[in-house]
Amino acid sequence: MLTQDITLTETHLPTTTEPRNPGMPLDLDWVARVQANTSAIERRCATLPGRRSVKKEHQAAWLLKAITLIDLTTLSGDDTARRVQRLCAKGRNPVRADILAALGMDQIHTGAICVYHEMVETAVAALAGSGIPVAAVSTGFPAGLSPFHLRVAEIKESVAAGAAEIDIVISRRHVLSGNWQALYDEMSEFRAACGEAHVKAILATGELGTLRNVARASLVCMMAGADFIKTSTGKESVNATLPVSLTMIRAIRDYYSETGFRVGYKPAGGISKAKDAITYLALIKDELGDRWLQPDMFRFGASSLLNDIERQLEHYVSGAYSATYRHAMG
């Protein structure tokens, strides 16, 4: 377990070693016990920004940390090699050098670059030597309704092309029809197809109807060996929200306390402000603990968040509010 991880860690996962979640047999009793009271979860989330505030040098440090947790993403039909190369370059140098210097920080980079399969090779090449992993969205992303064998094959092709992380989409219909066994089996096969690449299970929470479904789907995916659970494709009408996040990370906490394995969390879609990023980090810190504030345990799936953070950092350094165009676009 550990040995296989260590090789991966050196090239792809920049921080700490953590044993991979091996999964466990599907425990339907546990799944059935799960409850999620929506209004209570919403209240907790609504009061969180008022309870947790991070200012000055702490805010700067937290924002820098947030950058290292970003899966800098492009998932557009008009992506080209040059576009992806530019994004990868931004991932290597996410913050202007003078700002980093003023903050007394060494070079940092984003958590990963996230692309479609067709762009994996380009991205891998562009990131060579950076230690930044390439994540590929897969399994008929975003709807996940292509033939099953093709979805499995897609994973294998992306891994072969050099993707270190695979963001799969689950079959929402298994959740909506309460077919937990089917969800478990599907997730298990995806995990197996990933081999040594880490697998993030995208639940598409905006399409699951209830937070209880979100909690149950989270649990089943972890039982089936997901390394990360992720909210959304970014293509649903509702993507990452605090209530969904709270529900999912509470499932992660329960899974950890039951099995001893840490599963990572990735909210994706709709997080575009530095302030939101801080709130998310506070939520993770308070509910899961500091260990989850590292890139092997937490990622933001985001494209425009980075620029807002850069502006906040420049403001901290200069004392004056910044402008978008002063920071290199990704």
Added chain:
Amino acid sequence: MSVSEIFESMEYGPALESAGQAHAWITANAPFGHFINGKMTAHSDGFASNNPATGEELAQLSQASADDVNTAVKSARTAFNSWSKTTGHERAKVLYALARLMQKHSRLFAVLETMDNGKPIRESRDIDIPLVARHFYYHAGMAQLMAAELPDRAPLGVCGQIIPWNFPMLMLAWKIAPALAMGNTVVLKPAEFTSLTALLFAQICNEAGVPKGVVNIVTGDGAVGEIITAHKDIDKIAFTGSTDVGRAIRKATAGSGKSLTLELGGKSPYIVFDDADIDSAIEGLVDAIWFNQGQVCCAGSRLLVQENIAETFYEKLRTRMDGLRIGDPLDKCIDVGAMVDPVQVARVHAMVQAADGNVYHAGTDCPSEGCFYPPTLITDVETSSPLMQEEIFGPVLVATTFRTPDEAVALANNTRFGLAATVWSENINLALDIAPKLVAGVVWVNATNLFDAAAGFGGTRESGFGREGGWAGLAAYTKPSKIEKTIAAAQPMPAPKDVQPSGLDRTAKFYFGGKQARPDSGYSTPIWSAKGKLIGHVGQGSRKDIRNAVEAATAAKAWAKTSGHLRAQILYYIGENLNARGAEFVDRLMAMTGMNAGHAKAEVAASVESLFTFAAWADKFEGRAAGVPLRGIALAMNEPTGIIGTLCGDQSSLLGVIRPMAANLAMGNRSVMIASGAYPLAATDLYQVLETSDVPAGAVNILCGDHAEMAPHLAAHMGVDAVWNMGDPSLAAAIEVASASNIKRTWNAQSPSDKDMLAQACEVKTVWVPYGE
């Protein structure tokens, strides 16, 4: 710490709210006097108000003298003459201006509140002050609507209001907004620890156009409260604070004719069933017992967890506690601030030291200076422990387990208090079954400590009486506009010189639990007709008969759960049977009181009609769904008050029994009625009517005896929830003093309206049910 170090540690840093403007306001205005007749008086007889988080002195305040209180009351009395005559719209404009000004100065109020009280700035900024503004907005509307919606109500007059230190501004708003809306004027005393925001409020009163003397604020300690309580020209006392002081105020105001509302202590249960969303229930506890350092009268301080999940629950709870951040209340990144005063910290510490359960203090940094106490959980606390019974009023949660829903209810209600309760379950059947069974003025389902101006708040048992907020809250600041003529007790017909025998003896016993029972004393009193004929004997009731009557009423608890439809049917049936025997009652009334046939017939007819009226109301005196700003419902449910003891009046010896009895029955109460002292036989004749009308045993209990002798025993009985004195008004003092035993409601009224009787026969319970999937 450098940025790169924090980048590694990911610690929270200080995030201090600036105190600059609040300090500037204090500097510009200190030392403080009182706010009387629209002006600040000169500072005198000073005492210090301190910041509990730092111990620093914030300002010098003045201790009010009897003269200061006198001047304040005089100015309030003068102002009342005009303010009570202003239109609702005029008052609404003033209250609206107060609401707007609260919002405009919201941060200043919040920061000042936090400095003075020690509560986290998050709470004063996001909860207290917004609720204050909301309260003034809401009551601006009540002022606007008063003439149309409450045409039979009038303001009380000058209200003396004494408020605690735990929510200084919010309690001020809860007291002042409804009082002003209904046309009253006030003399308010904030707690001596926390007077600063009240003094800031005084300033905005002038900006809002509150006429001089309508609001007066005097500062000082409990001695000032005593002067207010005893003041002869105050019409109403509203008090929020400890049960002990509430009890003292009840005794001090007894017989003074002052209206009284008391919002006192609590030991509110927090029930978690095994099908609850456990993580949310734990987060709820943070809002229940670690909100405002646990210094909350309705704090969910008694955790009752279903046995099969208890250990897991406790473990998760301890982990959550470790994540709480304690510290400088002006820090925007803390959960728990400072307790209000070193005295409170010492008291809590002593109680926890004496604990008999497993004590766990949150594993989180707690400042060593200032009034801080760590969040604490004590598990395996037995019901017999003082920690389970007494209010701790600090961040200390005590816990025990239950096995079944019935046991949860039994444990929850095993307390002298009855303020609030919380239920967590994802099963709607279970949650909505439990909520009505909990003895509390407020029940939160899957939430806790939700407040709003539209939702009544207040307790039962030793948590006090009266409601604040909502329509029910207005009753605390109004009285019937029709002035009642008070009539003294009648004297029984004198014994004649020559006793004439009465023919075949009919013995009027007492009526307990559906059976006729002999008086415990073994003594009887003859009842003479107006013409000097012996028309019967009645037993001389004693305190033991009261005990027996209350036992019978207690056993009849199923009556409280019957449907309004069933209660209506029984009331109609009583009316039918009374009507059938109408001639007999006419004869009895004529013989007993000497009234003419026409009057006697009219009284019997009115009695039958009254039974019909209350039968009609039985399924129509409905609660409300309060318009709270929440996705969910807040139900204001009319629940029976419980066991009501009534001293029946002499003026209408039949109708005087029928009306309170019917009102009690209609709303599901059980009655212990002491018949008119002078003319008891109309009541005793009713036994046979009740026996033939399907009235369940114990729902109505009737006895006779000397009111003056029996009233204190009835009022002191801790199994009685309310006493209505509809007879001799001079007994009010004795009743009110005795009622302090369990802080029961008392009511003196000789000919109240039907609606007022129905309102007295109910407790409004607010059940909050947030929903959403």
